[in-house]
Amino acid sequence: MKKELIVNVALPYATYLLLHHYFGVANVPALAAGAVFPIVSIIVTFLRERRLQPIGLIVLVATSASIAGSFLLDSPTLLLAKGSLITGTVGLVFGLSLLWKRPLVYYIATADPDDRREGEALWPTTPRYRQMMRTITIAWTVALIAEALLRLALIPLLPIEIFLPISETMWIALFVPMTAWSWRYGQRTMSEIKPA
Template sequence: MKLRPGLVLELAVNFLLPWLAYRLALPHLGETGALIASAVPPIAWSLIELVRFRRVDALSVMVVAGIVLSVAAMALGGSPRMLLLRESLVSGAVGVVFLLSLPMRRPLIFYLARATVAREMEGGAARFETLWRERPALVSAMRFITLVWGVGLTGETALRAWMALTWPIERFLVVSPFIGYGIYGALALWTLWYRKTMRSRVEVRVQPGGIAS
């Protein structure tokens, strides 16, 4: 994936601006108010996308859902164990949504990929829709990626939840970041490798004399 201006803007609105809004609002509104303030940029971006393109931005929806879950988790209590669990709830919820979307006609990753392609090229959304209809291999690959990410994220949450509930807090604080970022990094590297492998298979098939499997 190339870092095109549209993609950079999308990432800034959905990740950088919520963080800035949170940091600026925290001293004045407290943690709950700051979290609510951090949801304003992705909500505004999603509304702009809805007006311009008649579609809801999937990445913005995921970011807002994560913020809502964080606010809800705060309402469960402020015990040290619950605070340790809170950051894992978001990735776990996303993982569950990935898995629940698998039986659907179009899994969650379809909308994320389509939104990205739409920003990378003119008519990208329509092109992606056409590829989805005409290439069963693409559908199978996207569903497999959805499955792997769903299992990975829910597994990461289950592991960190067990650690938060059973380990000493000091040990959890030291080890947990390595677990979380290690799993995210492994999933990202696997996705890049899988995409490269699938692309190589397609190139072999379209070469003169290639044999379709």
């Protein structure tokens, strides 16, 4: 978490402030320079692990597209909207996964082989388990899309210097309580399904 805060929040924000306020660089190139840090972090992780995480791919594409669009249109708004594009896309993927045989939350929750064995046994036989996975998926879909829309709404209302740190920390304000709620709800439901 500390590394993500430094790479995704502190370094882009410091770069923007330094370039824009101390060297007089225009908003678009100053924001684009700050966006390089998350891109480099994703590339380094890929080179080290030899695989690209789905979220990393979304961040890479969204950031690259927002940089290109901002330079083409000479508008910082697209760079500022990058976070909304990322969380909104992830929210849509969660929502669309409800049409899959099993929703995305199921695969996340059963990443461990023991959990996957238990999930494979419960899924066909336990409606309450299926309902739990779908409920958590719906909750994440709504939360992610709401966060994306709120972030978009803040762009015209706040100066860039205030918007940047708020925008880049909004995912924490979403992720921490949503993860805690998902875990508590999952634990409570599993204790009902499999009483001790």
